[in-house]
Amino acid sequence: MSVYPNRFAGTTVIVTGGGAGIGRATVERIAAEGGRVVATDVLPERLEKLTSEVSGDILTVTGDVTEPDTIARVLAAAGDRIDGLANVAGIMDGFEPTAEILDETWDRVLAVNLTAMMTLTRAVLPLMLAQGHGSIVNVGSEAGLRGSAAGTPYTVSKHAVNGFTLSTAFFYTPKGVRCNAVAPGPVATSIEAPFRSEWSAQRLGPLFQTNIPPVAQPEELAAAIAWLLSDDASNVSGSILRVDGGWAAI
Numbered sequence: 001m002s003v004y005p006n007r008f009a010g011t012t013v014i015v016t017g018g019g020a021g022i023g024r025a026t027v028e029r030i031a032a033e034g035g036r037v038v039a040t041d042v043l044p045e046r047l048e049k050l051t052s053e054v055s056g057d058i059l060t061v062t063g064d065v066t067e068p069d070t071i072a073r074v075l076a077a078a079g080d081r082i083d084g085l086a087n088v089a090g091i092m093d094g095f096e097p098t099a100e101i102l103d104e105t106w107d108r109v110l111a112v113n114l115t116a117m118m119t120l121t122r123a124v125l126p127l128m129l130a131q132g133h134g135s136i137v138n139v140g141s142e143a144g145l146r147g148s149a150a151g152t153p154y155t156v157s158k159h160a161v162n163g164f165t166l167s168t169a170f171f172y173t174p175k176g177v178r179c180n181a182v183a184p185g186p187v188a189t190s191i192e193a194p195f196r197s198e199w200s201a202q203r204l205g206p207l208f209q210t211n212i213p214p215v216a217q218p219e220e221l222a223a224a225i226a227w228l229l230s231d232d233a234s235n236v237s238g239s240i241l242r243v244d245g246g247w248a249a250i
Contacts (some may be wrong), residue, residue, distance in 0.1 A: 001223050007230050008035025012081050014074060015039050016065050016120065017089030019046025021189030022139060022225070024054075025218035026086050029226045031056025038077045040065060040089070065089050065116040071123050081131070082124045084229040087117040087138045093151035094196030095204060106153050113157035118164060121179075128177045137228045138165050138181040139221075142244045145183055148207055150193075151200060158183075162240050169238030178237035180228045185244035186215045213245030 013030050017023030018039025027039045027050065036057040041047050047060040059077045063070030075082075091112045093105055121136055128134025143149035144158030161181060168179040195201040224243045227233055242248050 001219060003029070003032050004230075005033060007033040007226075007232070008084075010034075011083035012036045012038065012078055013084035013086065013229060014078055014082060014120070014124065015086045015088060016116070017041060018060070019043055019050055021088075021191065022184070022187060022218045022221045023086070023088035024050055025222035026088060026225050027058060028054050028056075029219070029222040030084075030229070031058055033226065035084075038074055040070065040074055042089075065120060066111045068119075071120055074120065075123055078124075080127070082127050083131075083134060085121065085124050085134070085136045086225050086229060087120065087136070088225075089116065090139060090191070092191050092193040093154040094194055095151040095200040096153065096197050097200050097203070098152045100197050100199075101152055109153040109157050110160075113154070114160050114164065117161065121164075121168065125172065125177065129172070129175055132176045134177040135229045135233075136168065136177065136179040137225050138179070139225070140165070140181040140183045140240060142183055142185045142242070142247050144181075145240070145242070145248065148204065149185075151197070165240065166238050173237040178228075178233070180233070180236060180239045180241060182221060182224050182228070183240050183242045183244060184216065184221050185247040186212055187221060188215050188217055211247070211250050213247050213250075216243070216245055 013035050015027050018027045019041030027037050030037050038059045040061045042064050044062040061073050140161040141158040143155045144162045165181040
Protein backbone atom coordinates (compact mmCIF):
# COMPACT_ATOMS: atom_id res chain seq x y z
CA MET A 1 0.00 0.00 0.00
CA SER A 2 1.14 3.53 -0.72
CA VAL A 3 2.66 5.50 2.13
CA TYR A 4 2.43 9.30 2.03
CA PRO A 5 5.62 10.73 3.59
CA ASN A 6 5.12 13.69 5.93
CA ARG A 7 1.31 13.49 5.83
CA PHE A 8 1.37 13.49 9.64
CA ALA A 9 4.50 15.61 10.07
CA GLY A 10 4.28 17.82 13.15
CA THR A 11 1.29 15.98 14.57
CA THR A 12 0.71 13.82 17.63
CA VAL A 13 -1.69 10.90 17.37
CA ILE A 14 -2.82 8.55 20.16
CA VAL A 15 -3.51 4.93 19.19
CA THR A 16 -5.06 2.52 21.69
CA GLY A 17 -4.48 -1.20 21.29
CA GLY A 18 -1.29 -0.19 19.53
CA GLY A 19 0.70 -3.32 20.28
CA ALA A 20 -0.98 -5.72 17.87
CA GLY A 21 -3.39 -6.12 14.98
CA ILE A 22 -5.13 -3.04 13.61
CA GLY A 23 -3.66 -0.85 16.33
CA ARG A 24 -0.07 -1.79 15.57
CA ALA A 25 -0.62 -1.39 11.83
CA THR A 26 -2.05 2.08 12.51
CA VAL A 27 0.97 3.04 14.63
CA GLU A 28 3.29 1.84 11.87
CA ARG A 29 1.39 3.79 9.23
CA ILE A 30 1.30 7.08 11.12
CA ALA A 31 4.95 6.80 12.15
CA ALA A 32 5.96 6.04 8.56
CA GLU A 33 4.10 9.17 7.48
CA GLY A 34 5.99 11.39 9.89
CA GLY A 35 3.67 11.48 12.89
CA ARG A 36 4.52 11.31 16.57
CA VAL A 37 2.56 8.40 18.03
CA VAL A 38 1.54 7.57 21.58
CA ALA A 39 0.70 3.86 21.53
CA THR A 40 -1.07 2.09 24.37
CA ASP A 41 -1.52 -1.62 25.01
CA VAL A 42 -2.33 -3.78 28.00
CA LEU A 43 0.60 -6.13 27.31
CA PRO A 44 4.09 -4.64 27.73
CA GLU A 45 5.75 -7.30 25.59
CA ARG A 46 3.70 -6.18 22.61
CA LEU A 47 4.87 -2.59 23.00
CA GLU A 48 8.47 -3.69 23.46
CA LYS A 49 8.24 -5.69 20.24
CA LEU A 50 6.67 -2.70 18.49
CA THR A 51 9.42 -0.28 19.41
CA SER A 52 12.16 -2.79 18.61
CA GLU A 53 10.78 -3.46 15.12
CA VAL A 54 9.26 -0.17 14.01
CA SER A 55 11.21 3.03 13.48
CA GLY A 56 9.79 6.47 14.09
CA ASP A 57 8.74 8.78 16.91
CA ILE A 58 6.79 6.30 19.02
CA LEU A 59 6.04 6.65 22.73
CA THR A 60 4.43 3.74 24.56
CA VAL A 61 2.15 3.52 27.57
CA THR A 62 1.40 0.12 29.08
CA GLY A 63 -1.97 -0.14 30.75
CA ASP A 64 -5.64 -1.01 30.60
CA VAL A 65 -7.59 1.77 28.88
CA THR A 66 -10.51 1.15 31.24
CA GLU A 67 -8.35 2.44 34.12
CA PRO A 68 -8.19 6.21 34.85
CA ASP A 69 -4.46 5.98 35.60
CA THR A 70 -3.79 4.72 32.07
CA ILE A 71 -5.74 7.60 30.56
CA ALA A 72 -3.78 10.07 32.68
CA ARG A 73 -0.44 8.59 31.60
CA VAL A 74 -1.48 8.66 27.94
CA LEU A 75 -2.32 12.35 28.18
CA ALA A 76 0.95 13.06 29.96
CA ALA A 77 2.90 11.26 27.23
CA ALA A 78 1.08 13.17 24.50
CA GLY A 79 1.86 16.55 26.04
CA ASP A 80 0.26 19.82 25.05
CA ARG A 81 -0.73 18.84 21.52
CA ILE A 82 -3.05 16.06 20.35
CA ASP A 83 -4.06 16.10 16.71
CA GLY A 84 -5.58 12.65 16.40
CA LEU A 85 -7.02 9.79 18.39
CA ALA A 86 -7.55 6.29 17.05
CA ASN A 87 -9.70 4.30 19.47
CA VAL A 88 -8.69 0.81 18.34
CA ALA A 89 -8.54 -1.24 21.56
CA GLY A 90 -11.31 -3.81 21.73
CA ILE A 91 -12.23 -7.31 22.79
CA MET A 92 -14.60 -9.93 21.47
CA ASP A 93 -17.29 -11.87 23.30
CA GLY A 94 -17.81 -15.63 23.02
CA PHE A 95 -20.70 -15.28 20.58
CA GLU A 96 -23.13 -15.54 23.50
CA PRO A 97 -26.79 -14.95 22.69
CA THR A 98 -28.79 -12.85 25.13
CA ALA A 99 -30.06 -15.67 27.35
CA GLU A 100 -26.51 -16.93 27.93
CA ILE A 101 -24.71 -13.68 28.74
CA LEU A 102 -22.63 -13.68 31.91
CA ASP A 103 -22.53 -10.41 33.82
CA GLU A 104 -18.74 -10.34 33.75
CA THR A 105 -18.68 -10.79 29.96
CA TRP A 106 -21.21 -8.01 29.44
CA ASP A 107 -19.42 -5.63 31.79
CA ARG A 108 -15.96 -6.24 30.37
CA VAL A 109 -16.95 -6.02 26.70
CA LEU A 110 -18.84 -2.77 27.25
CA ALA A 111 -16.04 -1.37 29.41
CA VAL A 112 -13.31 -1.95 26.83
CA ASN A 113 -15.24 -1.42 23.61
CA LEU A 114 -17.35 1.56 24.63
CA THR A 115 -16.69 3.16 28.02
CA ALA A 116 -12.92 3.37 27.57
CA MET A 117 -13.49 4.93 24.14
CA MET A 118 -15.74 7.55 25.67
CA THR A 119 -13.36 8.24 28.55
CA LEU A 120 -10.31 8.84 26.37
CA THR A 121 -12.27 10.85 23.82
CA ARG A 122 -13.67 13.02 26.60
CA ALA A 123 -10.15 13.50 27.92
CA VAL A 124 -8.61 14.68 24.62
CA LEU A 125 -11.47 16.91 23.51
CA PRO A 126 -10.59 19.97 25.61
CA LEU A 127 -7.14 20.16 24.02
CA MET A 128 -8.49 19.57 20.52
CA LEU A 129 -11.15 22.23 21.03
CA ALA A 130 -8.59 24.71 22.34
CA GLN A 131 -6.47 24.05 19.22
CA GLY A 132 -9.50 24.39 16.98
CA HIS A 133 -8.79 21.11 15.24
CA GLY A 134 -8.58 17.37 15.77
CA SER A 135 -9.63 14.06 14.29
CA ILE A 136 -11.03 11.05 16.14
CA VAL A 137 -11.46 7.64 14.55
CA ASN A 138 -13.28 4.86 16.37
CA VAL A 139 -13.01 1.22 15.39
CA GLY A 140 -16.48 -0.21 15.15
CA SER A 141 -17.45 -3.38 13.34
CA GLU A 142 -19.75 -4.89 10.79
CA ALA A 143 -21.41 -6.25 13.95
CA GLY A 144 -22.45 -2.67 14.67
CA LEU A 145 -24.52 -2.64 11.50
CA ARG A 146 -26.31 -5.97 11.78
CA GLY A 147 -27.33 -8.53 14.38
CA SER A 148 -25.74 -11.58 12.82
CA ALA A 149 -22.00 -11.05 13.13
CA ALA A 150 -21.18 -11.69 16.80
CA GLY A 151 -22.67 -12.37 20.21
CA THR A 152 -25.04 -9.95 21.89
CA PRO A 153 -22.49 -8.11 24.09
CA TYR A 154 -20.13 -7.33 21.23
CA THR A 155 -22.98 -6.46 18.89
CA VAL A 156 -24.44 -4.02 21.40
CA SER A 157 -21.05 -2.43 22.07
CA LYS A 158 -20.38 -1.81 18.39
CA HIS A 159 -23.85 -0.42 17.72
CA ALA A 160 -23.17 1.97 20.58
CA VAL A 161 -19.83 2.95 19.04
CA ASN A 162 -21.73 4.15 15.98
CA GLY A 163 -24.07 6.25 18.09
CA PHE A 164 -21.15 7.66 20.07
CA THR A 165 -19.38 8.55 16.83
CA LEU A 166 -22.38 10.31 15.33
CA SER A 167 -23.18 12.25 18.48
CA THR A 168 -19.58 13.36 18.94
CA ALA A 169 -19.42 14.48 15.31
CA PHE A 170 -22.67 16.41 15.65
CA PHE A 171 -21.50 18.36 18.67
CA TYR A 172 -17.90 19.09 17.72
CA THR A 173 -17.52 19.23 13.94
CA PRO A 174 -18.54 22.93 13.97
CA LYS A 175 -15.66 23.51 16.38
CA GLY A 176 -13.08 21.86 14.12
CA VAL A 177 -13.01 18.36 15.61
CA ARG A 178 -14.04 15.55 13.27
CA CYS A 179 -15.20 12.13 14.43
CA ASN A 180 -15.64 9.05 12.25
CA ALA A 181 -15.64 5.28 12.59
CA VAL A 182 -14.51 2.34 10.51
CA ALA A 183 -16.60 -0.82 10.42
CA PRO A 184 -14.40 -3.79 9.52
CA GLY A 185 -15.47 -7.29 8.73
CA PRO A 186 -13.11 -10.16 9.59
CA VAL A 187 -9.52 -9.05 10.13
CA ALA A 188 -6.40 -11.09 10.87
CA THR A 189 -5.69 -10.01 14.45
CA SER A 190 -4.73 -11.66 17.73
CA ILE A 191 -8.23 -11.27 19.20
CA GLU A 192 -9.69 -14.66 20.05
CA ALA A 193 -13.38 -15.32 19.51
CA PRO A 194 -14.33 -18.89 20.44
CA PHE A 195 -17.91 -20.05 20.27
CA ARG A 196 -19.03 -20.50 23.88
CA SER A 197 -22.63 -21.21 22.93
CA GLU A 198 -23.93 -24.26 21.12
CA TRP A 199 -27.01 -22.39 19.93
CA SER A 200 -24.92 -19.50 18.66
CA ALA A 201 -22.72 -21.89 16.68
CA GLN A 202 -25.80 -23.43 15.11
CA ARG A 203 -27.34 -20.07 14.31
CA LEU A 204 -24.26 -18.16 13.13
CA GLY A 205 -22.11 -20.98 11.76
CA PRO A 206 -23.94 -21.42 8.43
CA LEU A 207 -23.92 -17.64 7.85
CA PHE A 208 -20.20 -17.39 8.49
CA GLN A 209 -19.50 -20.28 6.11
CA THR A 210 -21.42 -18.70 3.24
CA ASN A 211 -21.45 -14.92 3.73
CA ILE A 212 -18.22 -13.72 5.26
CA PRO A 213 -15.71 -12.23 2.78
CA PRO A 214 -12.00 -13.07 2.86
CA VAL A 215 -10.14 -12.03 6.00
CA ALA A 216 -8.55 -8.60 5.66
CA GLN A 217 -5.07 -7.67 6.79
CA PRO A 218 -4.60 -5.08 9.56
CA GLU A 219 -2.73 -2.81 7.13
CA GLU A 220 -5.89 -2.46 5.06
CA LEU A 221 -7.75 -1.10 8.05
CA ALA A 222 -4.83 1.11 9.04
CA ALA A 223 -4.91 2.74 5.61
CA ALA A 224 -8.55 3.71 6.10
CA ILE A 225 -7.96 4.91 9.66
CA ALA A 226 -4.97 7.00 8.59
CA TRP A 227 -6.99 8.61 5.82
CA LEU A 228 -9.78 9.57 8.21
CA LEU A 229 -7.28 10.94 10.72
CA SER A 230 -5.52 13.02 8.09
CA ASP A 231 -6.40 16.31 6.48
CA ASP A 232 -7.13 14.36 3.29
CA ALA A 233 -10.51 13.65 4.91
CA SER A 234 -11.03 17.24 6.06
CA ASN A 235 -14.66 17.29 4.94
CA VAL A 236 -15.54 13.87 6.39
CA SER A 237 -17.17 13.73 9.81
CA GLY A 238 -19.94 11.59 11.24
CA SER A 239 -19.26 8.76 8.78
CA ILE A 240 -19.31 5.05 9.49
CA LEU A 241 -16.91 3.77 6.83
CA ARG A 242 -17.45 0.12 5.97
CA VAL A 243 -14.08 -1.54 5.39
CA ASP A 244 -15.54 -5.01 5.15
CA GLY A 245 -14.58 -6.50 1.80
CA GLY A 246 -18.11 -6.08 0.48
CA TRP A 247 -19.83 -7.93 3.34
CA ALA A 248 -22.50 -5.22 3.44
CA ALA A 249 -23.44 -6.00 -0.13
CA ILE A 250 -24.21 -9.65 0.55
